Amino acid sequence: MAIDVRIPTILRPYTGGERSVDGNGSTVSAVIEDLEGRFAGIRERLVDETGGVRRFVNIYVNDEDIRFTGGLDTEVADGATIVILPAVAGG
């Protein structure tokens, strides 16, 4: 069963304009790998050089910011919703 992944405007060029795509995997990391297989380049926009979530990207699993639930290792159950939102920030 699929995971519903919500794609923000800035990343929709990777998904052919789709606001929402299906993903598969038992962790956020696995779902991102799955997306990368179909939407090449999207992983780099989400994951930094150290393998963590980019500082100015927020990823939520069922409304929980994954920074507080184990980062990219956060488990994702069938039918879960993953929301990706760029931070709104500046100086």
Add this chain to the structure above:
Amino acid sequence: MLTIDRAIRDAIVEHARRDHPDEACGVVAGLVGSDRPTRFVPMLNAAMSTTFYEFDSTDLLRLYREMDDNDEEPVVIYHSHTATEAYPSRTDISLAQEPGAHYVLVSTRDGADVSAGGQPGDVEFRSFRIVDGQVTEEEVRVVERYDSESTLPQAPAVQGVPPESLRKAD
């Protein structure tokens, strides 16, 4: 060009004057595709900083969910600079991730804030597009109401001002 009604423009200015010397931030949502900012949503600056702003991640999710439910998008994303001009800083440019938004910058420097006794008219209010690292200033047209054609007299947009924020990461 950004067209914005006076009440919302004034609300942004007041938010900035009140939160000075911290940076104030928020959005004005509007119906998708309308380019019309109608719902003023001041946000908490989770950074609580004089040189940085960031929406709290939980607030951010709630905001985007509300906008989705209302068929809205962030037409305006605003924040204040409290010691420098109302021009996007290097940080603002590198972190801008809503290519469709009008990025409104206001400046409360030089005593324009409430505590210094400044007046709302002392606050600089400017609007920019920030797309792929490119900043383009745009005209701001203030209207009494969106259904009205009447516009208030506005100072002409300042063009070609050297961006001091490119020399200083504020």
